[in-house]
Amino acid sequence: MHWGCVCFTNKFIPFLMGIFLIIHPGVLNVLIVYFTIVVFLFGFLQNQNVTRNSSLYKKPFLESFEETPLLVAVLTYMGYGILTIFGYLRDFLRHWNIEKCHVAREREEQKDFVPLYQDFENFYTRNLYMRIRDNWNRPICSVPGAKMDLVERVSHDYNWTFQHTGKVVKDVINMGSYNYLGFAENTGTCADAAVEATHKYGVGVGSTRYEIGNLDIHEEMEQLVARFLGVESSMAFGMGFATNSMNIPALTGKGCLILSDELNHASLVLGARLSGSTIRVFKHNNMQSLEKLLRDAIVHGQPRTHRPWKKILIVVEGIYSMEGSIVRLPEVIALKKRYKAYLYLDEAHSIGALGPNGRGVVDYFGLDPKDVDIMMGTFTKSFGAAGGYIGGKRELIDYLRNHSHSALYATSMSPPVAQQIITSMKTIMGEDGTTLGADRLRQLSENTTYFRRKLRDMGFIIYGNDDSPVVPMMLYMPAKIGAFGREMLKRNIGTVVVGFPATPIIESRARFCVSAAHTREMLDTVSHLK
Template sequence: KTLKRTDKISRCLNLGSYNYLGFAAADEYCTPRVIDSLCRFSASTCSTRVEGGTTTLHKELEECVANFVGKPAAVVFGMGYVTNSAILPVIIGRGGLIISDSLNHNSIVNGARGSGATIRVFQHNTPSHLEKVLREQIADGQPRTHRPWKKIIVVVEGIYSMEGELCKLPEIIAICKKYKAYVYLDEAHSIGAVGKTGRGVCELLGVDTADVDIMMGTFTKSFGSCGGYIAGSKELIQYLKYTCPAHLYATSISPPAAQQIISSIKVILGEDGSSRGAQKLARIRENSNFFRSELQKMGFEVLGDNDSPIMPIMLYNPAKIPAFSRECLKQNVAVVTVAFPATPLLLARARICISASHTKEDLLKALEVISQVGDMVGIKYFPAEPKKQQQDQQQQQPGKDTIKLD
């Protein structure tokens, strides 16, 4: 069937984009500084980092990121996807072993394939299976020659983007230390979104960043900008700056985008002179836990962990994908549905992303619409909790599921 433009515009409540802290909208601190950087540096450097594409903003950004994530140094790139896909082939090659979580992002998968290293996969977020794979691979050695591996890297994500699950990082680090494997942590969806001060899963789970060898993250989620970063030892970052094609040949991140990241980090840390950063972090945590709890009470199957701003609602049947999204859209609620090949064929889902900028009224409206559509489409796979029981629980535990509005 041929698609036709309707030229109709609908104003919708956005539950689809990962604007976790609300920095993608105009901000009283960030926006004036971004405009000023546009006047001072222009919209683009029109050059690579090693030629004329490194400004004072790029230097400041890398120092800011390194301090924020708790690493000695960092290097930034203009695209988050490329940060994974271009870095892995630089840090490991033939004779090396990459052990990857089975649900890692496509950028990690493609980066691992491009490295030439041997790739093995362990069951999603299962440390015991990771240890089994490590033990077997170390015992067998390289294919054909059975020589010891030159290098072993275990690649995991802080929050898995299609599951909303937190990585079991402490257990994974303990196993990697035991078998002398490097840890590569992708914090695309966790940096800025979780942790008391927004420093990601390491802060949330009480992990020392010194135990994570390579920390990767993006600026497209919590910081309202674009690009990605790698943080690690000074030796690693220096090596990447001399060898990584994404640093040597790609145009550097635009100055206004760099300024947006710097400014948003300062707001998160309270360096703007206000408590807005702390309020945003508290709000996204409260919003996420409230919304997840309410969906579960309604009878939906919701994946993920508490504090995670990602909550997949399981649809299962591929035929329910367009029905769910279109019925929500009719009531001005925009949701993202995900199907094969991003997920297995019969594990289709709607991925809800919660933001600190959502108000209580926004969330209540979304819950009402999703509940109605859920009944219509038939995706409430569990018995709903009686409303009277919900009210009694809220009276017994005042404030537990309450969202504070400033």
């Protein structure tokens, strides 16, 4: 299909709809504009071929991102348009019944106050999100392993509030947790070691590392992480999100340039914004786009003054959690070396889940860890724990210990969590005297390949790399988001469904996370649904 049509559909139409939703003088104008757009697009469809093939490339691995078919895109916009129109109609009717409608009554009580929330955010929450709110925040009452137990709940006011029925939905197949290697468990060596650490240290420290919260178990964990990554030194943090958002501002500032992948995680985006650096975004995994930004940065320098940038930092992820794609790290490193930039690699989803030794995307490509300046990752996925880390040269880590807000002001990591990290990491490295780590790495790889192949054979459009345990399956239309999540739960399968604004408006999806703990029978149960 013609590329100009794709650009028009994906960018121009949402822009037009957003403008008219903001400045519209009435529902009638919205109807006129909306249906004019739909009629135009359907007329355009007559001369377009809506059948597409997956764009697969091998540089140096297979990755699939099938573009949204134009017909599906139009129908998706129609779905959101209908929801929006009826949303405005519902809001209009609410004003006729102020005494019985708590939303309108709240507006009446606060009419003299400055709005605390943006009006469109309120509108979206009331009229779109509330319709499918039951698909999120479901209470779990068991270990989030291959199977889990959910607390049953019902709503009598259209998802505004929920009541627990006292019943438990047993043995739900868990396809949503980041438990890639199955270490989130309450039995086994990791659980036993965590219990021993609880008896020895307690469950909390009650202080920062710089006061009286630095334990020997923290020192042991950081030395182990550095050895696992193959770097000189490392430091750990109690929260994965803060590892990015609080350390990027410590590394860059005014006069620095951050080149960020357009699909980077919110923690990376927040950290870049807090740093005060100039931010420029390149297309996802597009090396031509990245190189163009690097060239422009070298040639033109800083705006107005044209002085050279103090430093240029490239920020990418190992596995992108919404796309299932793997960063083209060899090419990124080549560009970084050519243009004398620094590289910040977020391995939250790739560490432990990729590579023959489970050491992330660097191990996956067989690269030298020294080529990555800042190696960041989290313990919340493959290690079944909490927190994050940064690894690199000793000078880098010493600097962060004295300048990172997350290190200076945050409470130390809980000792049982630190012990969970130590035990699971040693298992992956094979230092526990067993082959459990190697077996789970192999099982995860086999499960990932098997599950992706099954979904493709059934005709679903799935995104990402063939080796990525994050498997996004495209739903597109807004009605399918809630329907798919509810239908899967009826069949005792727990999934994560995602829509706008977490994804582009025409790219709603279900995201499966494959684990080494899943059996072949579980994956067959999920993939054989009709």
